[in-house]
Amino acid sequence: MQTIAIQATDTLFFRDGRPFSMGEDSFAQGIFPPPPSVLFGVLRSVYLAKGLEDDSGLEILITDSLNLKFRFMAMQAGTDVFFPLPKDLVVVKDRDRLKLHPLLLSDAPQFSNTQTPKLLTANFEDKIDDDVFLTDLLSLERYLSGKVVNVVPRKLTDFTCPETKIGIGRDKNRNTAEDGKLFRLQATRPANKNLQHLQFLISFEGLQLPEDALFTMGAERRVAFYRKGEGLNLECPNLKSEIFKIYLATPAIFKQGWRPETLLDTYGLELLTAALDRPIHIGGWDMDEKRPKPMLQCVPAGSVYYVKAKDAAAANWAAQAIHGKSISDNLNQTDYQAQGFGIAYVAKYIE
Known part of the structure; x- marks a missing residue:
């Protein structure tokens, strides 16, 4: 069984189950901590990216990634x-x-x-x-x-700081701002005022991942990384x-x-x-x-x-x-x- 600690380098925003569409709604409410499925998808993506770097076939990688099984989840701040x-x-x-x-x-x-x-x-x-x-x-x-x-x-x-962000929708063809699509979202910085970072501690089996990796996560694709963690029983x-x-x-x-x-x-x-x-x-x-x-x-x-x-x-x-x-x-x-x-x-x- 492998244990890792995931830490974000910026704010994180995870969508909750409520519908949101720019122009009709102006505020997007997030959820923190994220549901297990989000972190599960992150680790599968890391496995696929590593496999593609090693010239493995995508279909085989996707099939192998289905063997991933989470056995333990918690949060960690310091020790x-x-x-x-x-x-x-x-x-x-x-x-x-x-x-x-x-x-x-x-x-x-x-x-x-x-x-x-x-x-x-x-x-x-x-x-x-x-x-x-x-x-x-x-x-x-x-x-x-x-x-x-x-x-x-x-x-x-005590371990997080809320941060409100303002955004606007863009026209994908012209890459310009669209009228009436100004919105606001509530992001979370997983660190307190003393810069003690809150991490996601996960133990899993079924896949062998690198000891550390850099990736993106959340709706805004913010940079995060993981390193080896200590398993608990x-x-x-x-x-x-x-x-x-x-x-x-x-x-x-x-x-x-x-x-x-x-x-x-x-x-x-x-x-x-x-x-x-x-x-x-x-x-x-x-x-x-x-x-x-x-x-x-x-x-x-x-x-x-x-x-x-x-x-x-x-x-x-x-x-x-x-x-x-x-x-x-x-x-x-x-x-x-x-x-x-x-x-x-x-x-x-x-x-």
Whole structure:
């Protein structure tokens, strides 16, 4: 398995799922961090470019590049590795510091439209901070072992700087500006004010890439590079109960929307409840068909599913099979598991 750290040299802009056309819309909203499919495409492109330099056949290279499989994804700043904060941990502002509150697993009301037998409830009245939060590797390891009180939240904006850019559409034939096509976009510089760069840490198999490479990425084709990174391994906890949690380190795609029915059926699990946020929309461009890919709603990274097995032994068997693997469904003849959607880790549930 090979591990690399991708770092941008400029701002990055990744389109979200909302439509945008110059002249009708004036503001393009981006998404950060990018979905796994973007970085998956970047590595395939690097492999193709290297192969063409070595005079390999394009068709053979394209076929070989389909063997690429993402096994691990995180973000790195300096020597610290970060993951999305689990969504069953709520951050509130307590004066000038951030305070973390775990949500509590409770029985659903007798008369309710909830689709699960349990609910996650709050025992506080503070105002929730709705920023995007990360947590470091040590904190995530504590969370997976059931020690939620020791998790430290960090704002994504501590590692990035937003930059608004102005652009205008050009006539491709005359290479001149077109009237009525002025637009604005929100780009992200993956570095903080102290110039500490935020990198994408990826472990993969199926392809052998050069130890370092220079390339472009994002909608504006900004220059980025990667170099060798250090691989990580998160241990699966030993479960003492039939109830456990499944944490998503990357966005996931399921046939039934937010419910991982295939996973539940495969391992004989009952879904008790889930900590989710608004879905994110993932599209893209199909290079073979030369048309947009079907738009899909994804469960956001950081989401947590509470599940129940028949007993503790069945829970441990399922946990070992799920931990560190992709639990996404493959749709539209696309291998979303290989692209790194739905990389999951098992967390211990402690009452």
